[in-house]
Amino acid sequence: MAEPVLAVSGLRKSFGALAATDGVDLALRDGEILALIGPNGAGKSTLIAQIAGTLAPDAGRVTLAGRDLAGMSVAARARAGLGRTFQVxxxxxxxxxxxxxxxxxxxxxxxxxxxxxxxxxxxxxxxxxxxxxxxxxxxxxxxxxxxxxxxxxxxxxxxxxxxxxxxPRLLLLDEPMAGLGADGTAAMADLLEALRAEVPILLVEHDMSAVFRLADRIAVLVAGRIIATGAPDAIRADAAVQQAYLGVDA
Amino acid sequence: MREGVVSAALLGALLAFGLGAWALGEVFFVNLAARVACVALAGAGLNLALGFGGMVSFGHAAFFGLGGYAAGIAATHAFDGGAFAGVLPGTTSMPVVWLAAMLAAGLAALPIGLISLRTQGVYFIMITLAFAQMIFYFAISFPAYGGEDGLPIYLRSELPLVDASDPLDFFLVSFALLVAVLLGCRTVLAARFGAALALARLNPVRLATAGIAPLPVLLAAFVASAMIAGLAGALFAELNGFVSPAMLSWHRSGEIMVIVILGGVGRLAGPVAGAMLFVALETVIGGWTQYWQGWLGLILLGVVLFARGGLIGALAGPVRHG
Incomplete structure (x- = not known):
């Protein structure tokens, strides 16, 4: 299999006793949209900040197209091929x-x-x-x-x-659907769908219908850990995910 | 293009005032026009940092004064045959004086900017003020160049083809430098560097996300801004035939800032309008009462409250971005 465009391995970040990122591994390949989902407070923003370069991890590494991003500024990461949009x-x-x-x-x-x-x-x-x-x-x-x-x-x-x-070699999109309304969300989803072949996308999104429509794979982050990664159908059926999201015992 | 018309009209008015005063034989007013040009040039320097880079420096008197001292020290050593720091001889060449003034200001601005730009907002204001005060107290206590008494410049330095000791020639030289600096700023600000600087001011996160680190852009603008202020200081010292620590004092920093704000922050010809108004008030109201700065304060209050774009904003409307 080809070298992943984005590889996150063993990433850790703690704030005092709170492990906001607790050993996260992710890999994203060309032609792929990987959705990162998780309940509020799961540590999505902390993880994004470490990939984008605004926060330095305690341990682990992030590579973009085979290049270690450690110590690189936000601007240097952008030049290395990281394109991003913000929640706001x-x-x-x-x-x-x-x-x-x-x-x-x-x-x-x-x-x-x-x-x-x-x-x-x-x-x-x-x-x-x-x-x-x-x-x-x-x-x-x-x-x-x-x-x-x-x-x-x-x-x-x-x-x-x-x-x-x-x-960019990779797009990091932080809730691109937020505040768009139904029509806007559909139009944005069409756009991202068309971009998939051009550039791989790490999509952080709360809109589940968009996530299940677009994502090739979904990674579920809960309390700083990836509890499940897989195809949308597998994630939908995953007991641990249902537990985390719906609070039901499967 | 309305702002361009207003800018050209202001510069034309200043030129006409200087030439008119000369035609009427009013040397005092020719010198006054040269003073406006020097002060406007200092304002143009600060405006590059404050208006276009969003860096509210309260220490630009340091660069203005360093430029003045460069001129003073060059003249002193040209007179006594000594050398600055034992190596740099004096000079009577005006371009060399200008270069020395800009280098002195730029070399000071590099570390000051590098340290100050680690802070933002009110801390940036305070730290630039602190650096300027350090230089001010150094000038007061260092005896070699006059200390508290300052340095006289007995003879202005010389420029080929021009009689710099003639008030009109000196005004025209100052005016030409002012125009050249403003045109230079306009070109650079419209080019790629200016685009990066605008982003660094408006949204540094956007600039970094695009792939350009904001700090080097801001630092370059800060140093260029200081160099222009230094050039203005050299002219100012030669105009007055005197340089003293007063040129380095924080009152002077405030004055330059007032000129920029009166004229219009981030407007190319703002400092020209501000300097004209400032010197006019100083001369006219200052002739009636020694408390002229009270009136200046009221006018500044009016501008800040009611005309936030300053004089240029009132004359040419709001800024238009490309």
């Missing part, structure tokens, strides 16, 4: 959708800090940014608008476009 969109609100995406193209351009050519007329930056915006279904009429004047759903798309514009 994190964009520069006064700037246009195009400018928010353009910076991701700039980050992997050969001259990242040019001081002469204006970015507004720099086709090498604008063309890929606009292609990414079009890819997530945002039309040209919206490109020049400040992100602050876009709808919540459009902002989620801009964030996804920014992640895609960096040509």
């Amino acid at each position: 969109s994190s964009l520069a609100m006064p700037l246009s959708a195009r400018a928010n995406v353009r910076i991701a193209v700039q980050a992997r351009a050969p001259r990242r800090f040019g001081v002469l050519r204006p970015v507004a007329r720099d086709a090498a930056l604008n063309a890929p940014a606009e292609a990414a915006l079009a890819r997530v279904g945002l039309g040209p009429a919206r490109w020049a608008l400040p992100v602050a004047s876009l709808s919540h759903g459009e902002r989620r798309r801009v964030e996804l476009a920014a992640a895609l514009a960096a040509r």
Whole structure:
């Protein structure tokens, strides 16, 4: 089997006596959407933070395309191929959708800090940014608008476009459906479905219908441990998962 | 492009004022125009950090004063044949003085920025103030260059083709530098570096997530900002023929900040508008009463409460982002 794009092994992180990440192993391969689910407080955010680089693990390692990410900053991980979106969109609100995406193209351009050519007329930056915006279904009429004047759903798309514009090896999506409503959720699910072949996705999501529709495999995190990993049907039938989610004795 | 028109009009007004004063033989007002240009240049420096980088530095007098001392020390050693730190001789070449002033300010700004940028918000304000105070007290207590009394600059340094000792020529040189710095800032801010700096100010998380670490971008802008303030300080010292620790004091930092806020934070020509208003108030109201700063305070209050974009905001409307 091919080398996993993302490999998490033996990851541990404790806050005092609380083991928020308690020996987590995950592997994600090309062409795959792996959903990470778990009840509130299971340690999903802590795990994401360690993959994204905002939190250093106590033990264990994270590799992206075979490269150990230990000690790498958020920016260095992004350049290594980690694209991510946030639970609450994190964009520069006064700037246009195009400018928010353009910076991701700039980050992997050969001259990242040019001081002469204006970015507004720099086709090498604008063309890929606009292609990414079009890819997530945002039309040209919206490109020049400040992100602050876009709808919540459009902002989620801009964030996804920014992640895609960096040509990532892996997408780490933190609740991309949150707050989208039924139509928005369906549209976002269609989009992610189409992206599956392009880039593998680690999907953290509370919307179970979306998770079961999209995921090739599901990993269930409870109290810092992965209690089950497998195909959606197997997870649905798993006694330990039902116990954790529904509190019923199987 | 309305802001561009307003900026050009402000610069045109300053140039016309200086030339008009010269035509009428009013040397005092020619020097006043040169003073506006110097102060505006210092403001342009701070604006790069404060307005475009979101770094509220309360210590830019340190860089302004270091530039002034570079000019003063260069003139002193050109006069007495000595050497700074035993190695650097004095000079009467104005471009060399400018270079020395910018290097002195930039070299100081590098460690100050590196340490200060580990903090944010009010702590950043306080730590930049603390560094500036350290330099201020050093200048007061170090006897070699005048200590508390400061250093006189008997002769202005020289520039080819120009008579720098002539008030009009000196004003035109200061004005040209101001315009060059503003145009340079405009170019850099519209380019990739500026795009990264805007993101570092508006949302550093977004910038890092895109793959660019915010700290080096902010540090570069901080150092460039200090270098511009240092250049302004060298001009200011040569204009007055004098440099003293007062140029390094925290009042001066506050003054530069007031100029930026009056004119419009993060507006290219904001410091020009701010400096014109500041020097005008200082001269006009200062002629009526020694308590002119009370009136300045009221005006600043009005600007902060009612015109948050400063003078440029009132004249050209809100900032438009690309």
